[in-house]
Amino acid sequence: MSKKSILTTVGVLVFLILGFTSMYVVKEGEYKVVLKFGEAVRVVEDPGLHFKIPFIESVSKLPKYQxxxxxxxxxxxxxxxxxxxxxxxxxxxxxxxxxxxxxxxxxxxxxxxxxxxxxxxxxxxxxxxxxxxxxxxxxxxxxxxxxxxxxxxxxxxxxxxxxxxxxxxxxxxxxxxxxxxSVYNRMISERQSIAARYLSEGDEESKKVTSKADRQATELLAQAEADAKKIIAEGEQQAAKIYNESYGKDPEFYSFYRTLQSYVTTLNNEPVILMPIDSPYTRILLGQ
CATH class of the missing domain: 3.30.479.30 (Band 7 domain)
Incomplete structure (x- = not known):
């Protein structure tokens, strides 16, 4: 094999080695950090084929994903x-x-x-x-x-x-x-204590509410009875006034009207009554 062929072969090999050592691939989900003499000179994030200086630059891989x-x-x-x-x-x-x-x-x-x-x-x-x-x-x-x-x-x-x-x-x-x-027992005891306190507070509050409601009901009933008595008294007073005004206009008619009312009361349930025939009460009853 000639010297020229050897040099050519060596040159091709060197070229291939340089070519392969100058290329690197960045994959999805990773960083490639290019280092020059151990110092980071650039970070490559885009997926694909990239190049570096052979033997001078090296590549370090880091995950990009979470x-x-x-x-x-x-x-x-x-x-x-x-x-x-x-x-x-x-x-x-x-x-x-x-x-x-x-x-x-x-x-x-x-x-x-x-x-x-x-x-x-x-x-x-x-x-x-x-x-x-x-x-x-x-x-x-x-x-x-x-x-x-x-x-x-x-x-x-x-x-x-x-x-x-x-x-x-x-x-x-x-x-x-x-x-x-021990912790679970302590927690149960604490919860029971809290529950007992809530029940006690609820019972006390219930008594307060019931007592207040009873007091308000008593006050309302007393006020209602007082108002009713006042209204009845005013009504009776007004009725008496109307009666007096009516009776004053025609005393004879009022006397006659009252007599008729007494008949209704007296003769209720058909009682047996003995009266003088010539009494005014009897004459009016007989229509004389």
């Missing part, structure tokens, strides 16, 4: 002195690959930093809250999760780790086996 890290279970003492085992998870992503490479360098190191921050934040928050508020799904639990997420995100952002914390959630809060029965 990742979830589940923290190790840890024991914490709540505000009301109940020991609990807390299990939480963190959803995060790399939002600045250059910063991430300068600080954490690897995903495992980034996860370790997240774990430390979440651990410190959870241990600072939960001891200031009662156990029953921590386990409440619809009230305190949501507020705690939001507060922890904000504080963890702020801490990592301040440290320039290039990490975006999307969510930190308390997945589970369990009591240690040795404490479950």
């Amino acid at each position: 990742m979830m890290y589940r923290s190790q279970q840890t024991q914490i003492l709540t505000k009301d002195k109940k020991p609990i085992l807390v299990d939480n998870y963190t959803v995060w992503r790399i939002d600045d690959p250059e910063k991430f490479l300068k600080t954490a360098k690897t995903v495992s190191a980034g996860v370790k930093r997240i774990d430390e921050t979440v651990y410190n934040t959870v241990r600072a928050k939960l001891p200031a809250i009662n156990y029953e508020n921590i386990i409440s799904e619809n009230t305190e639990r949501g507020n705690i999760n939001d507060e922890i997420t904000r504080e963890v995100a702020a801490t990592l952002s301040g440290d320039n780790y290039g990490i975006e914390v999307i969510d930190v959630r308390i997945k589970r809060t369990d009591l240690p086996d040795a404490n479950k029965e």
Whole structure:
């Protein structure tokens, strides 16, 4: 084989090697960070074929998608002195690959930093809250999760780790086996005490309402009776006035009318009455 052929072959091989070492592929869901002598010079996010300077530049791959890290279970003492085992998870992503490479360098190191921050934040928050508020799904639990997420995100952002914390959630809060029965019994006792207090307060309030209603009913009845007596008296007074005015206009007719009324009363049930035939009462009765 001639020297020229050898040189040509070597040249082709060198060209192919340079060509292959200068190319790299970016896939969906990943960053490719181009490093020059160990320093990041650019970040490539667009999927496809890209080029770098062979032997001078190297490429490091970082995930672009969201990742979830589940923290190790840890024991914490709540505000009301109940020991609990807390299990939480963190959803995060790399939002600045250059910063991430300068600080954490690897995903495992980034996860370790997240774990430390979440651990410190959870241990600072939960001891200031009662156990029953921590386990409440619809009230305190949501507020705690939001507060922890904000504080963890702020801490990592301040440290320039290039990490975006999307969510930190308390997945589970369990009591240690040795404490479950005593804690449950204490909670039952507390609930029974609260129920007894509510029943006592309700009974006392019921008595107050009933007493007030009875007093108001008595007052209303007394007022109604007084008003009725007043109305009756006014009616009788008005009737007497009308009678007097009527009687004064024709005394003879009034006397005759009163006599007729006495007949109705006297002759009721058809009694036997003995009267002188010539008495005025008899004459009027006989129509004379």
